[in-house]
Amino acid sequence: MNESRPAMLDVQAIRAEFPVLAQRVHDAGGQGRPLAYLDNAATTQKPLAVVDAVRDFYLRDNANVHRGVHALSERATAAYEGAREKVRAFIGAESAREIIFVRGTTEAINLVAAAWGRANVREGDEILITGLEHHSNIVPWQMLRDAVGAKLVVAPINRRGEVDMEAFERLLSPRTKLVAISHLSNALGTINPVERMISLAHEVGALALVDGAQAAAHLDVDVRRLDADFYAMSAHKMYGPTGIGALYGKREILETMPPWQGGGDMISMVTFDETRYNELPYRFEAGTPHIAGAIGFGHALDWLERVGVANIAAHETRLLDYATERARAFPGLTIIGEAAHKASILSFTLEGVHPHDLGTILDREGVAIRAGHHCAMPVMDFFGVPATARASFAAYNTREEVDALFAALEKARELFA
Ligand code: PLP
Numbered sequence: 001m002n003e004s005r006p007a008m009l010d011v012q013a014i015r016a017e018f019p020v021l022a023q024r025v026h027d028a029g030g031q032g033r034p035l036a037y038l039d040n041a042a043t044t045q046k047p048l049a050v051v052d053a054v055r056d057f058y059l060r061d062n063a064n065v066h067r068g069v070h071a072l073s074e075r076a077t078a079a080y081e082g083a084r085e086k087v088r089a090f091i092g093a094e095s096a097r098e099i100i101f102v103r104g105t106t107e108a109i110n111l112v113a114a115a116w117g118r119a120n121v122r123e124g125d126e127i128l129i130t131g132l133e134h135h136s137n138i139v140p141w142q143m144l145r146d147a148v149g150a151k152l153v154v155a156p157i158n159r160r161g162e163v164d165m166e167a168f169e170r171l172l173s174p175r176t177k178l179v180a181i182s183h184l185s186n187a188l189g190t191i192n193p194v195e196r197m198i199s200l201a202h203e204v205g206a207l208a209l210v211d212g213a214q215a216a217a218h219l220d221v222d223v224r225r226l227d228a229d230f231y232a233m234s235a236h237k238m239y240g241p242t243g244i245g246a247l248y249g250k251r252e253i254l255e256t257m258p259p260w261q262g263g264g265d266m267i268s269m270v271t272f273d274e275t276r277y278n279e280l281p282y283r284f285e286a287g288t289p290h291i292a293g294a295i296g297f298g299h300a301l302d303w304l305e306r307v308g309v310a311n312i313a314a315h316e317t318r319l320l321d322y323a324t325e326r327a328r329a330f331p332g333l334t335i336i337g338e339a340a341h342k343a344s345i346l347s348f349t350l351e352g353v354h355p356h357d358l359g360t361i362l363d364r365e366g367v368a369i370r371a372g373h374h375c376a377m378p379v380m381d382f383f384g385v386p387a388t389a390r391a392s393f394a395a396y397n398t399r400e401e402v403d404a405l406f407a408a409l410e411k412a413r414e415l416f417a
Pocket of ligand 1: 041042103104105106107134136137182184185186211213214234375
């Protein structure tokens with residue numbers, strides 16, 4: 001990763017790579033509004049390079065991977081394994097064997113809960129999460145807890161939406177087997193001090209899993225510097241296709257884990273009496289994978305590297321700072337989540353307007369945001385709100401789109417006044 005000062009993005013040039021952005025919505029009768037897509041934490045748009053890579057694969061190279069002896073299968077395998085190498089390089093893993101392709105973050109966490117958890121977590125053991133987690137970093141651990149009689153422990157958050165680090169430290173003990181934490185909260189935009197949290201987990205002999213669904217396209221991720229035991233991510237939040245993501249796991253840990261799904265590709269030998277499992281990473285990739293998706297993911301990472309995650313992060317921080325400044329001055333608006341370290345996400349409520357109504361009104365103005373609990377119901381409970389409105393930024397967003405957001409909010413306020 002480039003350590004020098006971030007460069008300014010040429011946002012108009014970037015936007016030209018995303019044809020989906022150049023549209024008007026609700027355009028019946030020519031009354032439409034230019035789209036301001038501010039729902040990037042749910043999923044990002046895809047650049048032409050990614051769309052073309054997926055299309056080219058199907059038009060030219062489509063074949064199944066690994067077992068084929070013909071030209072197309074060899075090409076498909078090379079492209080699929082090439083994508084794995086790109087993921088390795090992007091997150092600084094030591095070996096491509098440590099990269100397992102999965103459907104996304106949700107599946108990555110379920111894989112760890114099922115394969116590592118069932119083999120290593122016993123009655124009375126504890127799994128420590130935080131009050132900021134997405135449901136996909138809560139429910140798999142509840143399922144494991146209920147299956148083995150373990151305990152799920154939750155480190156509380158404060159009113160700014162930061163994990164209470166004193167409590168986090170206090171809750172760690174030799175009973176803690178795993179710490180599972182988000183790198184960047186999707187509901188509030190809080191950046192967790194994951195490096196410190198991982199090191200504290202290791203001090204009590206626990207492993208650490210990082211949910212990187214939000215972080216991977218916004219923060220510099222180096223799994224070796226973090227010393228994460230597992231790191232989960234979703235391509236679709238990183239300018240790549242849906243239905244594909246990756247789980248990083250330290251090789252020495254993955255090697256001790258039993259498989260979690262059985263079938264083709266994950267075996268080296270099968271008889272009716274016995275099966276020998278394949279080596280890493282194939283042991284965890286049963287069945288035909290999402291080949292085109294993985295290839296598209298690799299191209300999304302090429303795109304991110306080309307534009308530069310640090311440059312994107314600096315751009316998004318400028319947008320977030322500007323949006324936060326405008327939000328603070330907006331009558332009746334309450335920002336939910338004001339952590340000292342935040343990235344790319346502004347969650348808020350507007351007095352007298354339900355977030356869902358707000359979402360609908362903004363949509364009529366061409367502004368796409370998300371309204372709801374953001375799959376983080378415990379966070380909503382903590383702040384005593386049923387839902388929030390959430391604007392989330394990406395490389396292609398502009399200051400004018402932030403202005404469009406606040407102009408639309410003004411309309412909503414007038415409507416409900
Ligand atoms: N974790 C966080 C923090 C998220 O924001 C999301 C998606 O919104 C997920 C996990 C789940 O990701 P996916 O639906 O791609 O599996």
